[in-house]
Amino acid sequence: MFTKECDKNIQRTIEIADSMIELARKGNDEREDSGCGVLYGMLLDDGFKLRKMAVMERDKHIEKENKRAMTTMNVPHLEGTGVSLSHFMKQPVIDISQCVLCDICVDVCPEIFIKNDSGYIEVAEDAAERLYDTHGNPINPRLLEDVLEAVKNCRGDCISWDETTKTKSV
Numbered sequence: 001m002f003t004k005e006c007d008k009n010i011q012r013t014i015e016i017a018d019s020m021i022e023l024a025r026k027g028n029d030e031r032e033d034s035g036c037g038v039l040y041g042m043l044l045d046d047g048f049k050l051r052k053m054a055v056m057e058r059d060k061h062i063e064k065e066n067k068r069a070m071t072t073m074n075v076p077h078l079e080g081t082g083v084s085l086s087h088f089m090k091q092p093v094i095d096i097s098q099c100v101l102c103d104i105c106v107d108v109c110p111e112i113f114i115k116n117d118s119g120y121i122e123v124a125e126d127a128a129e130r131l132y133d134t135h136g137n138p139i140n141p142r143l144l145e146d147v148l149e150a151v152k153n154c155r156g157d158c159i160s161w162d163e164t165t166k167t168k169s170v
C-alpha cells in the first residue's frame with residue numbers, strides 16, 4: 001500500500017506505538033508493584049499519543065494523495081438520483097445495557113462519542129456527516145481510525161458498526 005519511504009516510516013512508527021501499547025497492557029497485567037504500574041501507565045499514554053500523531057500524519061499524506069487522484073478521476077455523482085447511501089455509511093452504535101461507563105471511547109474519540117447530561121454515552125448525532133461526505137466516501141480517515149480504536153478498547157465490548165441507522169437519499 002505504501003510506496004514512498006516517508007510513508008513506510010510513518011507506518012513503522014504506528015507499529016512501534018502498537019507494540020508500546022501492547023507491552024504496556026501486558027506489563028500492567030503482570031506487574032509486581034506500583035512502580036511497574038507507573039511505568040506501564042506512562043508507556044500506555046505515550047503509545048497512544050505517538051500513535052495518534054503518526055496516524056494524523058499518515059492521514060494528511062493520504063488526503064494529499066486523494067486530492068491528487070480526484071483531479072484525474074471521474075467521481076460518480078449520485079445527487080438527485082434518489083440512491084440510498086445507507087450501505088456506504090456505517091456508523092458506531094452503543095449497546096447501552098452493556099456499557100460500563102469506562103469513558104475510553106470518549107477519551108479516544110470525543111468527536112463521535114459523547115457523555116450526555118445523564119452521564120450516559122451516546123454517539124454524536126452528526127456522526128455520519130463527520131465520517132462521510134454526501135457520496136458516502138470517508139472524509140476523515142483519522143476519525144475512522146479513532147472510532148475503530150474505541151471499538152477495540154471498549155471495556156463493555158458494546159460498540160458495534162451499524163449500516164442502517166443513517167439512511168440518506170441524495
Ligand code: SF4
Pocket residue numbers: 094098099100101102103104105106121150153154155156157158159
Ligand atoms: S468504551 Fe464502551 S464501555 Fe466504555 S464508556 Fe464507551 S461504550 Fe461504555
